Every structure is written in structure tokens, then in C-alpha cells.
Amino acid sequence: MRFQSAVVVVTGAAVGIGQAALMAFAREGARVVLVDRDRERGQALVNDLQRDGYEALAVGADVSDENDVRATIRQVVDRWNRLDVLVNNAGVYMQGDVTQTSLDDWERILRINVTGAFLCSKYAAPVMIAQKRGAIVNVASEAGLVGIKGQVAYNVSKGAMIALTRSCAVDLAGHGIRVNSVCPGTTATPLVEAAVNRADDPAAARRHLEQIRPANRLGTPEEIASAILYLASDEAAYATGAILSIDGGYTAQ
Numbered sequence: 165m166r167f168q169s170a171v172v173v174v175t176g177a178a179v180g181i182g183q184a185a186l187m188a189f190a191r192e193g194a195r196v197v198l199v200d201r202d203r204e205r206g207q208a209l210v211n212d213l214q215r216d217g218y219e220a221l222a223v224g225a226d227v228s229d230e231n232d233v234r235a236t237i238r239q240v241v242d243r244w245n246r247l248d249v250l251v252n253n254a255g256v257y258m259q260g261d262v263t264q265t266s267l268d269d270w271e272r273i274l275r276i277n278v279t280g281a282f283l284c285s286k287y288a289a290p291v292m293i294a295q296k297r298g299a300i301v302n303v304a305s306e307a308g309l310v311g312i313k314g315q316v317a318y319n320v321s322k323g324a325m326i327a328l329t330r331s332c333a334v335d336l337a338g339h340g341i342r343v344n345s346v347c348p349g350t351t352a353t354p355l356v357e358a359a360v361n362r363a364d365d366p367a368a369a370r371r372h373l374e375q376i377r378p379a380n381r382l383g384t385p386e387e388i389a390s391a392i393l394y395l396a397s398d399e400a401a402y403a404t405g406a407i408l409s410i411d412g413g414y415t416a417q
Contacts, residue, residue, distance in 0.1 A: 165193030167396045171198040171244045175227050175284060176254030177368030178205040181303060184385035185251055185392045197217040197240055201226050227254045227280030237287040247291045249396045252281035252301040257355055262316050270317045277321035285332055289341065297340040299396045302329045304345045306411040326407055332403030342404040344395040349411025351383040379412030
């Protein structure tokens with residue numbers, strides 16, 4: 165078990181990629197912390213993990229709220245006196261080009277997707293510095309690497325996530341902390357399914373998302389989770405500041 169007794173915090177872990185990563189870390193022996201605004205769903209998932217014999221904690225928190233983040237990290241440290249891995253996965257999506265995106269929506273996307281990752285890293289890093297080791301994995305997107313039409317705020321937020329990854333990697337390397345990013349392509353998550361279902365022709369919208377990538381399919385949350393675990397593991401001990409695309413070949417075109 166690669167993460168036996170490690171303490172792993174995953175944000176936005178009640179559904180989708182975050183949930184898949186949380187489950188995968190638990191199966192690898194980690195003590196996992198599910199952080200999500202959906203307290204009820206998060207607690208239900210943790211209850212299931214505990215019934216199966218895993219050590220897990222659910223924390224209802226908004227990653228864009230500094231007080232929530234500070235309290236979350238304090239709760240983790242008070243319980244286990246350490247924090248080994250932080251996965252900044254929490255995020256929201258919206259469509260709209262620069263003329264269609266309101267200032268309120270722009271600020272909401274950046275506050276959750278970027279400021280949330282900044283705050284979690286800000287409060288987790290001192291714990292890792294004291295330990296002289298730790299790993300942070302930021303879940304960015306193919307949308308942070310290329311411009312995807314009609315989603316300017318989301319694109320910018322994920323580009324910022326990549327810049328945050330590289331900046332923290334060089335700042336924290338001397339403390340034994342690695343910071344890397346995984347960039348998923350479109351993945352079959354509830355967030356993506358909801359966006360597809362909002363289209364005039366959902367079936368056609370899904371086919372389009374599949375056909376624009378060489379692999380001709382969407383990714384699965386489990387595939388992205390595998391990449392997250394790799395970057396967090398000692399197998400990737402020489403990797404920091406790395407940006408790993410898991411996108412069915414989309415950004416290779």
C-alpha cells in the first residue's frame with residue numbers, strides 16, 4: 165500500500181474525480197479527509213468508507229472561505245498531527261465567452277477554482293514544512309493548456325491553477341514538498357454530465373466531446389485518480405512543477 169497511514173486531504177471529494185481519488189487513496193492505506201460543501205453527501209460517503217474498515221473523516225467546508233480552510237486544516241492536524249497529501253480538486257464550471265460572462269460569475273469561478281486552491285495550499289504548507297515533506301496535487305484541466313471556446317472564466321481559472329502549481333513547486337521544493345498538477349481532459353463526471361444535459365441536443369454534445377480527441381471517448385474519474393495517486397506517491401519523488409495531461413490526446417493535436 166503506497167499510502168499506508170498517510171493523511172490525505174481531498175477537496176471537492178463528494179463526487180466525480182475527487183470521490184474517485186479519495187476512494188483510491190483509502191484503498192492504498194491512507195487516512196482520508198473528504199472536504200466538500202455538500203456536507204450530507206460527504207458524510208454519507210465517509211460513513212460507507214468507515215463501515216468498510218477505512219479511516220476517514222468528512223469536513224463540510226467552502227474552500228473559498230479562509231476561515232473554513234483554516235479550521236479544516238486545524239481539525240486534520242488536531243486529529244492526526246500530520247498532513248501528507250493535499251489534493252486541490254474542488255472546482256466549478258460555467259460556459260460563456262468574455263462578452264457573456266458577468267463580473268459576478270467571473271469572480272465566483274476564480275474564487276472557488278483558484279483562491280480555494282491557494283488557501284488550502286497556504287494552510288497545508290506550514291504543516292508539511294514542519295514535517296519536512298509532503299505532496300500537493302492540483303487538479304487543473306486541458307482548458308488550462310489551450311483555449312477552449314465559450315468558457316473563458318473556467319479556462320483562465322485552470323491556467324491560473326497551473327501557474328500556482330509551478331510557483332509553489334519552486335517555493336516549496338527546499339522544504340521537501342512536491343507540487344504537481346494533473347490536467348484531465350473531459351471526464352464523465354456529474355459536472356460534465358450536467359453541462360452536456362444543458363445542451364439543446366445532449367447526445368450530439370456528448371459525441372462532439374468524444375470525437376474532438378484522438379482517443380474518441382471521455383475519460384473516467386478512476387483514470388484521473390490514478391494519475392493523482394502517482395503524482396502524490398514516492399514513485400514520482402523527482403517530479404515537482406510537473407503538468408501531467410490525461411486528456412485522450414486532446415492537447416497533443
